[in-house]
Amino acid sequence: MSNTWFRLMALEFKIRDYRHPRKEIVSEVGLKAGFHVLDYGCGPGGYVVPVSEAIGSSGKLYALDALPIAIEMVKKTVAKRGLKKVETLLSDCETGLPDKELDAVLLYDVFHDLEDQKAVLNELHRVLKPNGLLSFSDHHMKEKDIISKLTGSGQFQLQKKGKNTYTFIKQNTA
Numbered sequence: 001m002s003n004t005w006f007r008l009m010a011l012e013f014k015i016r017d018y019r020h021p022r023k024e025i026v027s028e029v030g031l032k033a034g035f036h037v038l039d040y041g042c043g044p045g046g047y048v049v050p051v052s053e054a055i056g057s058s059g060k061l062y063a064l065d066a067l068p069i070a071i072e073m074v075k076k077t078v079a080k081r082g083l084k085k086v087e088t089l090l091s092d093c094e095t096g097l098p099d100k101e102l103d104a105v106l107l108y109d110v111f112h113d114l115e116d117q118k119a120v121l122n123e124l125h126r127v128l129k130p131n132g133l134l135s136f137s138d139h140h141m142k143e144k145d146i147i148s149k150l151t152g153s154g155q156f157q158l159q160k161k162g163k164n165t166y167t168f169i170k171q172n173t174a
Helices: 003-019 022-027 048-055 068-081 117-127 143-151
Strands: 036-040 060-065 086-090 102-108 128-137 156-161 166-170
Touching: 022 048, 036 048, 036 117, 048 060, 048 068, 060 068, 068 086, 102 117, 117 128, 117 143, 128 143, 143 156, 143 166
Parallel strands: 036 060, 036 102, 060 086, 102 128
Antiparallel strands: 128 166, 156 166
């Protein structure tokens, strides 16, 4: 993806976020103060501010993307807003985080585009705490495909379907 195309997409997202604030979507996740959260495929960072507000100063947000320009945009938002507990990660799969580090993962509108979906789900399962939450949305996929792909390995179980997202809970696998 070219930087120009990404910048145009980021502008489109700003307009979208103005019309449909990301805070409404984040509210479905059930984030709490002190949560450690990963925004996997963070793009230009539309969820950085609402997630940071939800988890408070005792929480931690990791924003991961495979594109350096996305990470640059997130860093600018973090600096502009004075957010202290946000760390960026440049990767297309592995997070580099310790096992069982996270309370929740946001996986929004990126799953359909992942080169190795199974490897990403394995990584997310690894870094989520027991009973950790995987909040999922991908408007490029049908509901039956979402549920079958995320529950098929036995790593995640559908907990609830919200207005905008599906919430899956980490299953302990042998």
